[in-house]
Structures are given as structure tokens and as C-alpha cells.
Amino acid sequence: MNLIKESNVQILEGASDWKEAVCQSVAPLERDGAVTESYKEAIIENVEQLGPYICIAPHVALPHARPEQGAVKSQIAVTLFRREVDFNREDAKASLFISLAAADSESHLDALMQITDILQDEERTAKILQARNVLELYQYFK
Amino acid sequence: MENIKKIMCFCGSGLGSSFMMEMNCKKALKSLGIEGVSVEHTTLADIMPGMADLFVCGEDLLPQAQKAGKAIGLKNLVSLPEMTDKLKGAFGI
Numbered sequence: 001m002n003l004i005k006e007s008n009v010q011i012l013e014g015a016s017d018w019k020e021a022v023c024q025s026v027a028p029l030e031r032d033g034a035v036t037e038s039y040k041e042a043i044i045e046n047v048e049q050l051g052p053y054i055c056i057a058p059h060v061a062l063p064h065a066r067p068e069q070g071a072v073k074s075q076i077a078v079t080l081f082r083r084e085v086d087f088n089r090e091d092a093k094a095s096l097f098i099s100l101a102a103a104d105s106e107s108h109l110d111a112l113m114q115i116t117d118i119l120q121d122e123e124r125t126a127k128i129l130q131a132r133n134v135l136e137l138y139q140y141f142k
Numbered sequence: 143m144e145n146i147k148k149i150m151c152f153c154g155s156g157l158g159s160s161f162m163m164e165m166n167c168k169k170a171l172k173s174l175g176i177e178g179v180s181v182e183h184t185t186l187a188d189i190m191p192g193m194a195d196l197f198v199c200g201e202d203l204l205p206q207a208q209k210a211g212k213a214i215g216l217k218n219l220v221s222l223p224e225m226t227d228k229l230k231g232a233f234g235i
Contacts, residue, residue, distance in 0.1 A: 046154050046155065050154045050202065050203065051203070053153050053200050053202055053203060056162065056200070056219040056220060057218045057219060057221065058218060060220075062159055064155050064157070064158040064159075066156070066157070066185070108157070108158075112158065112161055112165075113165060115162075116162045116165060116220050119220045120220055120221070120222060
């Protein structure tokens with residue numbers, strides 16, 4: 001997937017709460033200049049207002065906000081937390097964070113289609129959640 | 143069968159999960175053999191009553207969707223079986 005670079009894939013032990021998890025999962029995008037500092041705050045604000053809409057499937061979150069909320073270029077970062085992150089809502093837990101920066105409403109659609117296909121394969125998703133290292137994790141999204 | 147001609151999928155941002163739901167919705171309609179239904183995606187802020195015959199969103203946003211009309215809420219946004227099941231319910235088939 002051309003929006004994912006190996007340097008934007010990471011495995012972390014855990015986060016103290018979901019807000020920290022969002023910040024950590026967006027950090028590679030920020031470092032790369034794909035999003036501004038306000039992007040993570042926009043995601044956190046949206047979730048506080050609307051509920052955990054970024055939890056898209058069991059164990060999987062897709063942190064994202066609107067282009068005008070700080071997305072500069074379309075890019076995706078993948079973070080796997082060894083300890084599942086709790087969104088303080090029933091059912092809303094995630095360990096795989098696929099953070100999406102969409103600079104417009106088109107350029108990221110191919111990548112999202114591929115991610116949907118990956119996540120629809122339950123066996124593959126189970127393997128992703130057990131990835132032993134960054135390289136292995138990256139291979140699943142390549 | 144219910145007369146549903148337009149389905150609007152939406153999420154908090156209108157370009158991530160809503161698009162995933164749109165793709166899944168189209169796949170599910172195809173597998174159910176339902177034709178002639180347009181499916182689009184948008185953001186919660188742009189949802190208006192009457193803009194679609196059926197609204198599709200994540201479970202969390204279901205109360206807002208129901209204010210705009212007939213709606214289904216999904217637990218797993220990428221699950222094809224769940225989408226297919228709930229569409230069956232909405233279409234009454």
C-alpha cells in the first residue's frame with residue numbers, strides 16, 4: 001500500500017489511556033509532516049463529542065479526522081499496542097490503531113479499500129494482532 | 143420489500159469509516175441481488191432528514207441517524223455478514 005511506510009509502523013507496550021494511544025498512533029504522521037499538531041487534538045475532540053466512532057472492528061481503531069482539521073498529505077501509520085486500549089465504553093477496545101491522514105476526499109480511498117479487505121479476513125487480522133515485530137506487521141500491509 | 147432507493151453511510155469525519163461502510167454496503171447489496179440502489183458516504187454534520195431512504199452508521203451514532211430517518215447501526219464496520227444481515231432487516235427480506 002503506497003500510503004504506508006515501514007518507518008510509520010510501530011509496536012508499543014501500551015498507553016495510559018485512549019487519548020495517549022491516539023497521540024502515539026498519530027505521532028509518526030506528525031513527525032513526517034503529514035498532519036499538523038492539531039490533528040490528534042481534533043480526533044480526541046471528535047471522539048469526546050461523538051463517541052468512539054474510530055473503533056471500526058473488534059480490536060481495531062481507525063483514528064482519523066477531517067482534512068481541514070490538520071491533514072496535510074495522505075498517509076497511514078500503523079501502531080500495534082501489546083496491551084489493549086480501553087475507550088471506556090462497552091465493546092470499544094482496540095490494540096491495532098490504523099491512523100489515517102486524508103488530505104482530500106479521494107487520494108486515500110484505494111488504501112482504505114485494501115485495509116477493509118485485510119480486516120475482513122479474520123485469520124489474517126488475528127495474525128496481525130499477534131505480529132512479533134515491526135517488519136512482520138509491515139508485511140501484512142505492504 | 144421496503145422501497146429503499148438511496149442509502150447514506152456516515153461517520154464522524156465522512157471520509158474514513160463511512161467510505162468503508164459504503165463499499166461493504168455495495169458488496170452486500172450485490173450479494174443479496176438488490177439492484178438500483180445508490181449508496182454514498184458523508185459526515186455526521188451533513189446528515190439531514192429526507193436525504194436518503196436508509197442511513198447506515200456505527201452503533202454509537204445510531205441515535206443521531208434515527209432522527210434523520212430509517213437507520214441501521216453496525217458493531218463491526220467492516221463485517222460483511224453483519225451488513226448483509228442488517229440490510230436484510232431494513233429491506234424486509
